[in-house]
Amino acid sequence: MTQLYKTPFGEFSIKRVPDNDKNLQAWNSADLYILNQLFEWVQSGRLNLKKARILIMNDAFGALATPLSKFSCDSYSDSFICHDATTQNINYNCPDNLEKLTFIKSTSNLDTKYDLVLFKEAKNQTFLKCEMLKLAGHLNPGAIIVGGIMARNLQKNTLDMLSRVVGPAHASLAWKKSRLIFVTPEQSSNGSKPGAYDLDKCLSTFKVDDLNALIYNQANVFSRSKLDIGTRFFLHNFPDKKQYKNIIDLGCGNGVLSLKAAQLNPQAFISCIDESYMAVASTKMTLEANIQTRPLNIQYIEANALSDYSDLDEHEKADLILCNPPFHQQHVVGDAIAWQMFKQSKRVLRRGGELWIVGNRHLGYHLKLKKIFGNQMLIATSNKFVVIKAVKR
Numbered sequence: 001m002t003q004l005y006k007t008p009f010g011e012f013s014i015k016r017v018p019d020n021d022k023n024l025q026a027w028n029s030a031d032l033y034i035l036n037q038l039f040e041w042v043q044s045g046r047l048n049l050k051k052a053r054i055l056i057m058n059d060a061f062g063a064l065a066t067p068l069s070k071f072s073c074d075s076y077s078d079s080f081i082c083h084d085a086t087t088q089n090i091n092y093n094c095p096d097n098l099e100k101l102t103f104i105k106s107t108s109n110l111d112t113k114y115d116l117v118l119f120k121e122a123k124n125q126t127f128l129k130c131e132m133l134k135l136a137g138h139l140n141p142g143a144i145i146v147g148g149i150m151a152r153n154l155q156k157n158t159l160d161m162l163s164r165v166v167g168p169a170h171a172s173l174a175w176k177k178s179r180l181i182f183v184t185p186e187q188s189s190n191g192s193k194p195g196a197y198d199l200d201k202c203l204s205t206f207k208v209d210d211l212n213a214l215i216y217n218q219a220n221v222f223s224r225s226k227l228d229i230g231t232r233f234f235l236h237n238f239p240d241k242k243q244y245k246n247i248i249d250l251g252c253g254n255g256v257l258s259l260k261a262a263q264l265n266p267q268a269f270i271s272c273i274d275e276s277y278m279a280v281a282s283t284k285m286t287l288e289a290n291i292q293t294r295p296l297n298i299q300y301i302e303a304n305a306l307s308d309y310s311d312l313d314e315h316e317k318a319d320l321i322l323c324n325p326p327f328h329q330q331h332v333v334g335d336a337i338a339w340q341m342f343k344q345s346k347r348v349l350r351r352g353g354e355l356w357i358v359g360n361r362h363l364g365y366h367l368k369l370k371k372i373f374g375n376q377m378l379i380a381t382s383n384k385f386v387v388i389k390a391v392k393r
Contacts, residue, residue, distance in 0.1 A: 002092070007032060008039035009067040012093045016061055017085035017304065018340050026085070027063035029176035030148030034118055035067060037146060037180060047144065053112060055138075057119040057131055062086030064118055069097035074114075078106035078127065078220045080275040080302045105277040105302075106131075106220065110138045121149040125158060127220035127278075130202040132165045139185050147181035154179055208256065210235055211263065216285035217254045218278035222326075224254070230385050231256050231324055234358040237380035237387040240264050244319040248273060248348070250305065250341055255283030257322045262291055262298065271318075273301045305337070306344035317350035323357045325365075338365065342372050342390075349392040358387050 001022045002013040016026045041047035054073040056064050060082055065075050066089045077083055083103045090098045104110065106127075117135065122128040139145075145166065149158075151174045159181070162169035167186035171179045202219040206226050217224035223231070234257065244265050249258040252272040261270055272283045280300045287298060301308075323345065325338040338359075345355045355373070359365045361381065366388050369376040373390040380387040 005063070005066075007035045007067045009035060012066050012089070014062060014066055014089040014093070015085070017081050017088065018336050026061040026089070028150065028178065030120065030150055030178035030180075031063040033172075033175050033178050033180055034064060034146060034148040038068075038118075041144075047116070049116075052115040053140070055110075055114040055117045055135075057117065058082075058122055059086065059118075059120060062089040064120070065101060066090050066093055069094055069101055072100060074102045074104050074112075076104040076106065076110075076131070078276050078278050080277065081304050084304055107218070107277045107281045110134055113138050113140045113143075115140050115143055117143065117145040119145070119147040121147070121153055122220070124220050124224075125155075125161060126202065126224070128158070129161055129165060130219040132162060133202070135166065135185075143185055145183040145185060147183070149179055149181060151177050151179050154181075208235075211256070211259055211290070213259055213286070213290040215254050215256060215259075216282050216289065218282045220276060220278045221254050221282050222279075227256065230358050230360070233380070233382055233385045234322075234324060234356075234387055235260055237358075238264070239320060239322075239354065239356050239389075244268050246316075246318045246320075247271070248306075248318045248321045249283075250321055250323040250345065251275075251279075251325060252283045253279050253324070255286035257324065258283055258298070259287055259290055261320075261322060262287065262296075266294065268297070270298045271301060272298060273303050273306070275302065275304055277302055305341050306348050309344070309348045312348065314350055317353065318348055319350065319353050321345045321349060321353070321355045323355065325357060325359060335363065335368070338363075339368065342368055346372055346390075346392055351392055353392050355390045355392075356387065357390075358385055360384060361386050 002015045003025050005012045005014050005027055014026045016024055049071045054071055056073055057076045059065050059075055062085055065073055065086050069090050075086055159169045162183050167184045169181055169183045171181050204217045204224050205214050207214055208227055238260055245268055247261050247268045248271045250273055252258050252274045258270055258272045274280050280302050284300050323341055325341050366376045369390040375391055377389045379389050
């Protein structure tokens with residue numbers, strides 16, 4: 001549902017993606033705090049947005065990019081959904097501005113210099129640090145860097161990290177439960193603070209003995225330092241009683257489930273899908289590093305769940321979908337993403353195809369699957385997790 005978003009740069013109707021909870025809005029007070037500050041600087045003559053090259057980082061749903069789309073902006077994110085939502089919101093409000101906006105994946109390098117950098121908070125501070133490292137060498141003299149964060153999420157170590165990596169950082173007073181972070185870049189003779197982004201420094205690995213594999217994790221991947229206990233429980237209760245031909249790992253993360261599926265079903269075509277660019281890249285690294293004895297019959301897809309799967313012939317549909325659904329989007333906890341994944345899975349499965357999921361017991365996924373599929377089967381349970389199967393009839 002689109003909602004009216006009143007900013008000092010105009011009023012816009014914008015929405016979240018997925019758009020199935022009317023109680024959630026596509027912006028927060030930190031977005032407005034940033035825009036109010038920019039408008040004040042424009043009014044005072046400190047900032048000329050028409051002449052500035054602008055980088056927007058971690059912009060959820062285009063709450064910053066939409067009002068600023070008439071200027072020269074780049075939108076950098078690890079989220080396919082956020083880029084897709086930004087596209088939809090600009091198309092709805094000011095479609096002529098879309099060509100002025102460039103989308104940059106988190107797995108890509110920056111290739112220009114910026115006068116103004118706006119960033120929203122990231123749940124993962126390692127990811128935020130790697131983003132800031134990417135800015136080295138990409139700031140014009142006198143560049144302004146300002147971030148927006150909900151006050152409850154601001155930690156002193158965030159300011160300390162920004163001060164070490166970029167330059168002195170301090171936070172504003174709170175406004176409507178949000179705060180601004182001002183960062184003053186320290187510049188060397190080449191125009192940036194010493195130190196630069198290095199993928200190896202932002203990459204972590206861990207060993208999974210059950211798979212005899214080394215798992216690769218880029219900076220923004222869920223559970224990047226060790227195998228999460230839900231996935232471990234899934235590995236111990238994995239579908240292995242039949243030969244599957246077309247498998248989808250929905251929300252592939254670092255590729256652990258994809259790797260297990262590839263080991264058990266060497267003949268299968270596997271699709272690894274995630275909305276995180278870094279997750280898809282991590283899955284590709286994991287599979288290519290651990291399966292070297294045969295050609296990989298695998299595709300890697302950055303997408304909003306299974307939204308792009310439509311009008312499939314029966315032979316194109318999946319035999320098996322594996323899913324460890326997220327129960328949050330940014331800082332919002334909820335089941336909207338899980339509902340979307342389950343509904344779309346039913347559409348993409350062939351008759352007799354199976355959806356296998358793992359989740360926390362208290363989330364009640366068995367009720368959702370029963371409502372959508374008309375059936376569900378408890379495969380395994382522990383004191384915290386369940387593995388459930390649903391079959392498309």
